[in-house]
Amino acid sequence: MTLFKKILKWTGIVVGSIFIILVIVRAFHFYNLDKTNAQVAKIHATDLYVSNTINIKNFSFNPSILITKIGEKITWVNNDNISHTITSDLKGSFDSGTLISGQSFSFTLTKTGSTKYHCSIHPTMTGEIIVPN
Ligand SMILES: [Cu+2]
Numbered sequence: 552m553t554l555f556k557k558i559l560k561w562t563g564i565v566v567g568s569i570f571i572i573l574v575i576v577r578a579f580h581f582y583n584l585d586k587t588n589a590q591v592a593k594i595h596a597t598d599l600y601v602s603n604t605i606n607i608k609n610f611s612f613n614p615s616i617l618i619t620k621i622g623e624k625i626t627w628v629n630n631d632n633i634s635h636t637i638t639s640d641l642k643g644s645f646d647s648g649t650l651i652s653g654q655s656f657s658f659t660l661t662k663t664g665s666t667k668y669h670c671s672i673h674p675t676m677t678g679e680i681i682v683p684n
Contacts (some may be wrong), residue, residue, distance in 0.1 A: 571588050604628060605678065607635055607650075610680035621663055628655045635676065640667040 605627045606613045612627070620623065627637045629650045637647040637656050642664070647656035660666060663682045670676035 561665075607631055610673055610676055612676065615677070616679045616681065618681045618683065619660070622659060622661065624657050624659045625680060626655055626657045629653065634672060636671045637668055638671045640669060646671075 572681055603617070603623050603625045605625065607619060607627055607629045608631055610633075617625065627647065627650070629635055629652055632652050634649050634651050636649055637645065637658075639645045645658045645668070649672070652655055659684065660680060660682055663684045666680045666682075668678050669682070
C-alpha cells in the first residue's frame, strides 16, 4: 500500500467516525428535546388556569412557577408562621411589603412573558409567573 492510499484509508476512518459520533449526538439531542417538551406539556396541563393562588408555606412559594393568563388576578397567601414579602425582581414593579402570617397580597399582570419574584426577607425564596403569548 502506498503512503497516499494509507493516508486516504485513515482519513476515511477518521471522517467516518466523526460523522457517526455527530449522528449519535444529534439523535440524543432530539431525544432530550422530546423529553423536555413532554415535561413542559405536563406543566401546562397541571398548572395552567387551575388556580391563581400561590400558597406560601415552609419558606417556599407553591407553585413556584405559575402559568396563567393575561389579566388574571394572582393572590399570594402567607400560610407560614413568619412574615414574608412578594417582591418583583424587576425594580418598580410589584412589592407586597411585609406580609404577616395569614395575610394575602394580590397583583394582576398585564403583560405576557416571565415575571420573577422573591421574598426580600428570605432571598432564597423565589418564584415565577409565566403568561404565555
Ligand atoms: Cu420570606
